[in-house]
Amino acid sequence: MDNSSKVAVITGGNAGIGLTVAERLLTEHPGLRLCLACRNKTRAQAALDALQLSHPTAHISIVIVDTSNIKSVYNAVTEIKQMYSHIDYIYLNAGIMQVVGVDWNYFWKTLFTKNFIHMFTTGDGLLKEQEEITEENLEKVFTTNVFGHFVLIKELESVLINGTRPCQIIWTSSSNAQKHHFSLDNIQHRNERGGHYSSSKYSTDLLSLALNERLNNKGVYSHVTCPGLVMTNLTFGILPSWFWNLILPIFWLLRIFVPTMNYDTYNGSEALVWLSKQKPESLDPMCKYVSHCNFMGKRYVHQDKLKIDQEDANQLYDQLNTLEKKFHQKYKS
Ligand SMILES: NC(=O)C1=CN([C@@H]2O[C@H](COP(=O)(O)OP(=O)(O)OC[C@H]3O[C@@H](n4cnc5c(N)ncnc54)[C@H](OP(=O)(O)O)[C@@H]3O)[C@@H](O)[C@H]2O)C=CC1
Numbered sequence: 020m021d022n023s024s025k026v027a028v029i030t031g032g033n034a035g036i037g038l039t040v041a042e043r044l045l046t047e048h049p050g051l052r053l054c055l056a057c058r059n060k061t062r063a064q065a066a067l068d069a070l071q072l073s074h075p076t077a078h079i080s081i082v083i084v085d086t087s088n089i090k091s092v093y094n095a096v097t098e099i100k101q102m103y104s105h106i107d108y109i110y111l112n113a114g115i116m117q118v119v120g121v122d123w124n125y126f127w128k129t130l131f132t133k134n135f136i137h138m139f140t141t142g143d144g145l146l147k148e149q150e151e152i153t154e155e156n157l158e159k160v161f162t163t164n165v166f167g168h169f170v171l172i173k174e175l176e177s178v179l180i181n182g183t184r185p186c187q188i189i190w191t192s193s194s195n196a197q198k199h200h201f202s203l204d205n206i207q208h209r210n211e212r213g214g215h216y217s218s219s220k221y222s223t224d225l226l227s228l229a230l231n232e233r234l235n236n237k238g239v240y241s242h243v244t245c246p247g248l249v250m251t252n253l254t255f256g257i258l259p260s261w262f263w264n265l266i267l268p269i270f271w272l273l274r275i276f277v278p279t280m281n282y283d284t285y286n287g288s289e290a291l292v293w294l295s296k297q298k299p300e301s302l303d304p305m306c307k308y309v310s311h312c313n314f315m316g317k318r319y320v321h322q323d324k325l326k327i328d329q330e331d332a333n334q335l336y337d338q339l340n341t342l343e344k345k346f347h348q349k350y351k352s
């Protein structure tokens with residue numbers, strides 16, 4: 020194993036924001052060894068081929084992981100441990116949103132009120148979602164976005180901790196994370212009529228805080244980011260691509276008021292890449308690092324203070340830990 024060069028693992032690194040982060044990291048950190056942790060072999064291989072074309076000497080590998088399936092996460096951990104003795108950056112980016120429609124009534128009602136900026140930055144109240152339960156009896160959005168990543172981090176702890184080099188855990192959270200959609204009595208957000216994505220991203224913010232309390236003294240730092248609104252498979256799942264292309268000029272205008280209208284993945288990945296160039300101990304664990312792009316097209320990183328509570332963070336961590344133990348018993352003993 021080569022211990023000298025830096026290693027970055029990216030979940031969902033084959034598409035959208037994750038793929039752009041992969042490309043930008045290879046440019047920013049020459050010699051970086053990259054691991055695309057993806058659920059689909061063919062799509063992962065296509066991404067690897069594209070990256071290898073622009074970075075012919077780069078060392079890129081694939082690990083198959085479906086974060087909505089805990090058995091798959093355990094298998095991926097075994098593989099990653101065989102490949103790397105230390106991880107410098109782990110991007111917990113894979114994510115889904117199970118949208119079935121837009122609440123256009125709410126959209127028109129809010130458009131001419133002072134809440135319109137909140138609506139365009141967070142999407143709060145605008146999206147109708149549906150629930151799905153996985154074969155392991157877990158809520159799918161919660162498992163894909165949060166719990167699968169929790170298990171990944173927990174099982175990889177020994178490779179994240181290194182006596183000499185820090186490790187950065189970088190989450191792709193969202194401004195859609197809203198406290199009113201989250202409950203410690205129902206962390207999976209089961210049997211709710213909407214807000215599954217919001218609840219999962221609020222959990223992400225809490226979990227990141229809890230990880231800092233536990234791991235900072237071991238040289239592991241966790242931070243949350245928001246890429247803003249970016250056109251990817253996720254957003255094309257909400258409304259078709261022709262619609263987004265049609266309203267592109269509106270987005271440009273909206274940037275005057277809403278600098279998170281990033282539209283493309285390069286703009287959206289700004290905060291995620293910026294974090295990899297910072298000293299992790301100098302960063303604020305109570306901030307969300309948000310990719311901004313102004314009207315003139317200038318990219319920058321904005322820091323949003325997190326409105327979350329350490330006690331809630333610890334309670335969520337304990338619940339995730341208890342849930343993980345059940346799967347550990349099932350698959351690892
Ligand atoms: N687009 C936006 O406006 C915003 C996105 N985000 C967040 O950014 C992250 C990346 O999303 P984005 O790039 O937009 O969307 P994409 O759909 O383009 O990318 C999502 C990535 O996650 C992967 N993925 C999905 N489910 C799983 C799973 N179960 N196991 C492993 N990988 C999985 C996808 O794989 P596959 O290609 O196989 O489907 C894909 O690589 C998400 O966490 C999302 O919530 C946050 C704020 C705004």
Ligand SMILES: CC(C)=CCC[C@@H](C)[C@H]1CC[C@H]2C3=C(CC[C@]12C)[C@@]1(C)CCC(=O)[C@@H](C)[C@@H]1CC3
Pocket residue numbers: 121126138139140141142143145146192193194195245247248254257258266269
């Ligand atoms: C612009 C017009 C005329 C219509 C589009 C309205 C909504 C579909 C759109 C407005 C704000 C968007 C938004 C998201 C999804 C699509 C919107 C609701 C997100 C929720 C997507 C995922 C995220 O994580 C958020 C950061 C986005 C916030 C803004």
